[in-house]
């Protein structure tokens with residue numbers, strides 16, 4: 001039946017009212033929304049019904065509205081951080097080198113003095129393995145091995161372990177032999193410092209300390225031993241051992257673990273034990289930088305990288321290393337662009353494979369494969385070429401953020417349908433989730449929150465834009481006398497490094513940052529993560545808030561929320577996605593879910609987060625746990 005003019009007018013009014021309330025609900029002001037809507041309707045035709053019959057006109061309207069807002073906030077440009085990350089790596093590894101790892105590597109490795117360059121090891125609590133040599137004899141039969149959470153001062157080499165009766169594959173022994181003398185010396189000194197280090201440990205961490213008898217030591221398999229000796233961990237976390245075993249058995253494997261769950265170990269450890277080189281595909285140079293520094297400087301595992309921003313001679317050095325009969329590097333990090341459509345690199349992989357020196361592929365942050373994921377990288381989509389070209393080389397894919405459809409897509413795209421799927425719970429029981437409505441004076445509210453609840457504690461305050469970072473930090477410093485630094489990709493690389501260092505060393509406890517701060521951040525004792533503006537998706541929120549409490553001690557994740565912030569997110573998404581309507585719509589759907597999380601009145605926030613990743617979770621566990629979310633706390637009051 002044809003629609004009459006009156007019907008159409010009525011429908012248009014209803015639709016206009018719906019769109020206006022949508023805009024208001026998303027935090028836009030009513031006048032701007034009304035002006036924008038009238039303009040759109042007149043653009044679409046005399047009576048405007050062409051506009052309202054367009055599917056998803058709500059998204060189009062919001063996109064248009066976002067553009068008319070002339071938002072002047074400076075969103076962060078992660079590409080800047082990326083190119084500078086490469087600069088840092090190049091500085092460190094480029095100046096030399098016969099072995100492809102840079103002349104500074106052995107020097108820094110021996111002194112363990114990395115904090116001057118980058119702030120990793122001195123912050124790590126757990127890297128140590130000490131032999132209690134009170135007896136004065138290094139090879140004494142009844143010596144125990146003490147492992148625990150202490151600052152890094154000495155480390156036993158696998159040779160030391162072997163002299164105690166354990167077996168260890170020769171490639172490792174060979175590599176560690178140069179460190180042996182250094183380690184032995186430290187070991188004889190260790191008894192003196194043992195008591196003080198025990199005291200230190202009990203003060204700094206709630207983690208267990210454990211003493212292994214020789215019998216226990218001998219019962220360990222190579223992987224368990226490497227976990228202790230090389231990585232300084234007391235034990236495996238859930239699924240790590242299985243993942244390592246799958247890799248050593250050349251089986252494809254898909255590892256799903258929460259942020260900070262310890263995914264890196266799942267491929268770094270087997271790569272160290274296996275013959276040849278593991279190729280690690282990672283999406284960001286800054287992540288690669290972090291990993292390379294940690295592997296070389298902290299664990300002494302030779303690792304290197306190839307990327308498009310290296311000079312020809314730097315790349316040639318790495319390639320020459322790979323062409324050796326037995327390359328000494330154990331892990332080679334590349335961005336996906338290096339693999340996809342790069343025939344010369346494929347040639348190098350072929351040669352490695354023929355020499356039986358290609359130990360496996362690792363696809364880190366594997367959710368980037370997925371088009372509707374939050375960090376889609378088109379070249380990740382083409383990584384199916386790995387299995388096609390090297391069907392017998394195992395692939396390990398890892399991610400912290402994957403809903404069920406995303407997981408399926410990852411396995412399909414990488415062509416590893418039969419991969420062993422290792423899925424740990426995404427729950428982080430030590431994190432308390434809460435949302436607070438912003439008051440009329442949100443900065444004052446933030447200052448009071450920090451003073452009342454997080455005094456002298458280390459934390460991150462996430463902001464949406466560069467200006468917001470600087471403004472919030474200024475307010476906290478000037479008005480609240482809380483020492484605060486800020487960090488975004490617009491700062492020069494040197495400034496960013498300096499900020500990170502001040503925060504890592506505890507000189508400053510609070511950092512206001514955009515999402516540029518976080519890639520590779522691995523500080524164990526972050527006690528709070530406050531979102532001064534909500535994240536753009538649940539996935540991003542889970543990842544950002546997940547930087548709290550990596551030491552498993554209680555920590556708080558707070559969102560300060562107001563509807564108006566959602567309109568800022570829409571503006572950001574609009575300017576970020578440009579005219580790509582489809583991706584804008586996907587991004588909007590994700591942002592709406594985040595908004596729903598913020599607006600939950602009674603539902604358990606932990607359950608909502610986990611449900612988003614397809615994990616069913618009984619909210620009673622949150623309510624009865626030691627860190628219930630704000631809604632569960634309210635319910636049990």
Ligand SMILES: Nc1ncnc2c1ncn2[C@@H]1O[C@H](COP(=O)(O)OP(=O)(O)OP(=O)(O)O)[C@@H](O)[C@H]1O
Nearest residue numbers: 233235236237258259260261262263264265400522
């Ligand atoms: N078995 C273990 N025992 C103690 N600490 C561990 C263990 N495994 C990993 N860790 C530590 O946990 C921290 C987080 O590890 P890692 O960076 O691998 O996490 P991730 O799962 O890759 O996190 P993200 O999702 O943020 O990338 C690191 O400091 C690492 O040294």
Ligand SMILES: [Mg+2]
Nearest residue numbers: 260263264364
């Ligand atoms: Mg990781």
